[in-house]
Amino acid sequence: MTSRAETFATVKAQIEPFNAKGVDLTEATSFVGDLEWDSLTIMDFVAEIEDAFDVVITMNMQAEIETVGQLVDAVEKLKD
Amino acid sequence: MTEAPMPDKPVVRAGGSPDLFAKFDPLIKQREDLLATGQQDPFSLVMEKVESPTVAICNGNRTILLGTYNYMGMTFDPDVIAAGKKALDEFGSGTTGSRVLNGTYQGHKACEEALKDFYAMDHAMVFSTGYQANLGIISVLAGKDDYVVIDTDSHASIYDGCAMGNAQIVAFRHNDVAALEKRLKRLPADAGKLVVLEGVYSMLGDVAPLKEMVRICKDAGAMVLVDEAHSMGFIGENGRGVAEDQGVIDDVDFIIGTFSKSVGTVGGFCVSNHPKFEILRLVCRPYVFTASLPPSVVATAETSIRKLMHGSNKRAHLWENSKRLHGGLKDLGFTLGTETPQSAIIAVIMPDLEQGAAMWQALLENGLYVNLARPPATPANMTLLRCSLCAEHTAQQVSEILGIFEKSGKAVGII
Ligand SMILES: Cc1ncc(COP(=O)(O)O)c(C=O)c1O
Numbered sequence: 001m002t003s004r005a006e007t008f009a010t011v012k013a014q015i016e017p018f019n020a021k022g023v024d025l026t027e028a029t030s031f032v033g034d035l036e037w038d039s040l041t042i043m044d045f046v047a048e049i050e051d052a053f054d055v056v057i058t059m060n061m062q063a064e065i066e067t068v069g070q071l072v073d074a075v076e077k078l079k080d
Numbered sequence: 081m082t083e084a085p086m087p088d089k090p091v092v093r094a095g096g097s098p099d100l101f102a103k104f105d106p107l108i109k110q111r112e113d114l115l116a117t118g119q120q121d122p123f124s125l126v127m128e129k130v131e132s133p134t135v136a137i138c139n140g141n142r143t144i145l146l147g148t149y150n151y152m153g154m155t156f157d158p159d160v161i162a163a164g165k166k167a168l169d170e171f172g173s174g175t176t177g178s179r180v181l182n183g184t185y186q187g188h189k190a191c192e193e194a195l196k197d198f199y200a201m202d203h204a205m206v207f208s209t210g211y212q213a214n215l216g217i218i219s220v221l222a223g224k225d226d227y228v229v230i231d232t233d234s235h236a237s238i239y240d241g242c243a244m245g246n247a248q249i250v251a252f253r254h255n256d257v258a259a260l261e262k263r264l265k266r267l268p269a270d271a272g273k274l275v276v277l278e279g280v281y282s283m284l285g286d287v288a289p290l291k292e293m294v295r296i297c298k299d300a301g302a303m304v305l306v307d308e309a310h311s312m313g314f315i316g317e318n319g320r321g322v323a324e325d326q327g328v329i330d331d332v333d334f335i336i337g338t339f340s341k342s343v344g345t346v347g348g349f350c351v352s353n354h355p356k357f358e359i360l361r362l363v364c365r366p367y368v369f370t371a372s373l374p375p376s377v378v379a380t381a382e383t384s385i386r387k388l389m390h391g392s393n394k395r396a397h398l399w400e401n402s403k404r405l406h407g408g409l410k411d412l413g414f415t416l417g418t419e420t421p422q423s424a425i426i427a428v429i430m431p432d433l434e435q436g437a438a439m440w441q442a443l444l445e446n447g448l449y450v451n452l453a454r455p456p457a458t459p460a461n462m463t464l465l466r467c468s469l470c471a472e473h474t475a476q477q478v479s480e481i482l483g484i485f486e487k488s489g490k491a492v493g494i495i
Contacts, residue, residue, distance in 0.1 A: 022297045040461060043232050045251055058227075058248040059242070 007053075007079075008072045014048050015068070027069030053079060102210040117383050122440050122452040129473075131473045132156055133344075138449060144477055144484075146467045147451035151424045152313045152394055153472030154344030154384045163383040164376040166346075171375035179206075180361060182373030191378040194385040195351055199320055199335060203357035206378065208370050210309055210338030210348030211237040214245055216252040216366035217305065217336060217350050218276060222247030226272035229263060231255065231288070233281050235307065254281070254459065257292045264300035273302035279322030280310035283458050283466070284417030285425030298331055307335040313342030313388040314395055314424055314471075339381045342388060347373050347381055365385075394471040398424055401469045402476055408482040409467075413495040417464065427453075428485075435494060436463035442488035448481060468487060 001009070012025050018041055019025070023034050031037050037045070046057055049071070055078040057065075065071050086356055091099070115121060122485035125385050129137040133153035134145050167187055177183035188206055207213040218241030222228045226247045233254040242249045250267070252259040260275070267273060275297045292308065299306045308321030316324030319342075323329040333337055333354060339347035350360075361367060373381075399421075406421035409428060417427030430436030433454050440452040442464070450468040458464055472480075489495035 031410075038455070038461075040459075043251065044253075046251075047259065051262065054266065056250050056263055059251060 003079075004072065004074045004076055007075050008068075010052060011049065011068060011072055011075065014045070014052055020043050025068060027067065027072070030066050031068075031071075032066070049075065055079060108414070109277075114434070117434075119437050120441050120444070127445075127451070128386075132154075133470050134474075136449070138444065140335060140391055141447055142491075143444065143447050143449050144473075145449050146469070146473075147449050148470070149341035149468055150344060150470050151398065151468065152342040152344070152388060152391060153343065153470045154387070157344070157384065157387065159387065160344065160380045160383045164380040167325070167375040167379035168487055173376070175372045176376045177421060178368055179372045180368050183200070185372075185375055185378070187375045187378040188372060191382040191385070192349075193346075193456075194382045195349055198318075198385050198389055199329075199351045201335075201351040202353045202355075204349055204351045205357070205360060205364075205367065206373065206381075207348040207350070207367055208373055209346060210307075210336065211240075212366040212370065213336050213338070213348035213350050214238050214241045214307065216241070216364035217334060217360070218242060218274070219245035219366075220364045221245075221305075221361060221399065221467060222272065222274050226274065227267050229260065229267075229273065229275045229302070230276060231281075233283065235278065235309070236457075238276050238278075238307065239379050241276075255286065255288055257289055257296065260293055261296045261300075264296060264302060267300075269301070273297075274298065274300045274305060276305045276307070277444065278310075279306055279308040279315065280423040280425065280487060282310050282425060283453060283462075283464060284420050284427045285421075285423045285466075286309075288321050288421040289326075290328050290332075293329040294323070294331050294332065303333040303443070304331065306332050306337060307336045309336070309338045309341055310423060310425060312337045313391060314398055319391055319395060320390050339377075339384075343381050345377050345380045345384065378485045393469075398469060398471040400475075401471070401473050402426065404475070404478050404482065405467065405469060409485060412482065412486050412489065414489065424469045426467045426469070428467065430463040430465060431494065433463045435492060436465060439488060439492045439494055440465060441493050443484060446484045446488050448484040448488075465476060 050057055054076050061074055065074055127136045127138055133150045133155050136143050138147055175183040191206055192204040214237035222245055224246045226244055227250055229250045231254050232251045250263050252263050264466045269490055277293060280287055286330055306323050311321040313319040315322050320329060323332045334350055334352045336350050339345045402421040402424055406426050410416060415429040436452060443450055453464040453466050455461045
């Protein structure tokens with residue numbers, strides 16, 4: 001697997017415990033629109049992702065991230 | 081002249097441009113649904129008369145106040161009132177100007193001197209509110225490449241201070257020492273860092289583990305700001321707050337506070353030992369671009385702050401009240417925000433907004449005012465009845481309060 005594919009798989013696995021509606025996860029899945037997460041869920045989820053990849057996702061970055069694909073891209077960039 | 085819009089005749093805007101109020105529709109509906117059940121609006125109560133720090137007349141009824149931030153009961157202190165009246169007579173009703181132009185009177189300086197004495201710190205800057213103190217200090221200290229690290233349960237004024245500046249903002253899970261440490265370690269070693277903490281978190285009344293957190297911040301080279309809004313005057317040997325109580329006040333770079341709680345008037349401040357602190361008076365926009373506090377307000381604040389230095393008996397009584405109310409409510413079967421009493425705030429957790437509002441109204445009808453708090457102000461989407469005690473509540477009043485909670489809780493079916 002490429003690094004990006006691995007990151008995508010890990011992100012997907014991290015989303016599952018928060019995926020109350022059982023939404024099918026793709027690059028285009030949106031956190032607010034499709035998963036219908038509120039701000040508390042987003043905060044908890046971001047903390048999990050930060051710990052999983054040992055990175056910091058600032059609130060400034062979070063404001064730009066709407067979809068799973070965008071999150072994977074952001075994590076990829078932060079890991080370097 | 082334009083015709084008043086009728087409910088069934090909505091205004092039509094050119095180009096089909098939407099009503100900017102449309103985004104509030106869900107909130108408007110939630111309120112209407114709640115009020116349609118006969119519930120009194122918990123967010124528009126009027127205090128018709130205020131008799132003392134602990135008693136007011138609401139809806140014509142004598143009501144015990146258990147939802148103010150008047151922790152030390154200073155609002156009716158005779159010396160405080162006399163100082164305010166004197167300043168009103170001698171300096172007039174307002175300054176009509178900014179602190180950096182015509183709005184610094186002798187009283188503002190005296191008030192800053194009182195704060196320096198109270199905290200034993202070198203510098204003090206008085207703002208028009210605590211909200212503005214957080215806005216100003218946080219937004220001005222951290223620049224674009226700096227990091228501000230905040231607790232997820234931070235007060236709105238801290239979030240807004242972050243939003244107003246252009247630093248990188250990092251949040252960590254509430255009061256989680258390990259989460260803070262991990263995030264600090266992940267930041268670039270050479271970046272400027274400001275960690276913003278609160279002594280007492282006002283929704284649940286829980287205290288921060290400042291001893292560990294401040295050490296971790298120092299190890300990471302971060303500056304530390306502690307908002308002690310809800311602990312000033314009450315917590316710590318000299319009432320300086322949680323940082324004093326946990327023995328780390330000397331390692332805290334900035335303390336932010338307010339006059340709207342224990343001090344008993346309105347206003348905000350920042351105190352610090354930083355040698356360059358005074359420059360902030362010129363660069364902090366919420367300090368520069370707003371009018372200064374009226375002379376009577378700074379005179380009441382100064383007098384109150386000086387009296388709070390000698391408030392150890394009152395502090396002891398307030399602790400007794402907090403312990404008794406916490407223990408009593410627990411014994412009655414209520415679910416509380418903290419396992420033990422940690423501050424003058426005791427949060428009673430309600431099953432949902434409807435029952436919380438019903439309980440709030442039952443308490444009020446039985447002569448007790450508490451704060452109803454609900455999302456998004458509360459953590460974890462909780463509905464809370466927040467009780468804040470006052471050093472002027474008598475033991476008799478605390479018994480009365482417990483009686484009212486029991487009666488109302490049973491009537492609403494919460495206990
Ligand atoms: C933690 C905290 N900081 C700041 C403030 C703002 O204080 P003020 O009422 O002076 O604007 C408050 C009060 O609401 C608060 O609870």
